[in-house]
Amino acid sequence: MTGPTRRGRVSNRVRELREAAAMTQAELAERVNASRQTIIAIEAEKYAPSLELAFRLARGLGVPFEEVFSYAD
Amino acid sequence: MSQHEKFAWGSLFASLLAWLFLTMRMTEDWAVVAASPRHMIWTYGTVVILMIVAHAVLAGLLHARAGSGTQKDERDLAIAARAERIEGVVVLVAVNVLIIQALAEAAFAGHALPRADLGTLPVLFYALLTVLFLGHTTSQAVTIWQYRS
DSSP states (O other): OOBSSOOOSEEEOHHHHHHHTTOOHHHHHHHHTOOHHHHHHHHTTSSBOOHHHHHHHHHHHTSOHHHHEEEOO | OOHHHHHHHHHHHHHHHHHHHHHHHHEETTEEOOOOHHHHHHHHHHHHHHHHHHHHHHHHHHHHHHGGGGSOOHHHHHHHHHHHHHHHHHHHHHHHHHHHHHHHHHHTTTSSOOOOOTTSHHHHHHHHHHHHHHHHHHHHHHHHHHHHO
8 A cells, every 4th residue: 555654565676676777766766756765765665655656666677567566465 | 864854844943933932922921911903913924924934945945955856756745645634633633622622611610620711812813823833833743753754
């Protein structure tokens, strides 16, 4: 669920994929039209992005959506 | 620290200072003074101008430093929306407390209730402005808390 501080069952590999792509948080933020603070919060899983931002992140990292986000049962 | 969090800190301090100014103008020894309408109009105008100037200066300073970095993204908007919801709840509760207080005083006059004579204009004026400040400072505090948590 989207929310400013909610820790849900949605986990992500944004940090890992960003570092693999040799990209800074600021570069990724600019690419997906979000702030660096938002990228930091998403990487720390303190903020669950909206579906739209999640798709933009996957596109910005150049990988399929399901490689970035996963949902724990 | 994001520009929006810095703005929230600035806004919080500005509103606390404006409320202190209001309190200094309207109270003496923790009791609301019998201020004249002219005194209250001047106080109200000054508080409004203080808040407008403080927020314009804050916005200008942050925009000069950050440029396009002051644009809100979806997380900033979600944080602002949550802060506004909580502010609404705080104002709702505070106004209801004032209503219950006024009704209780009218219904149970002479009982050992805390006195706040909302029937007089200075007390009503001070109480309503304090409720607005309470709502605003709560909103800014919630914003800061969400950015930091």
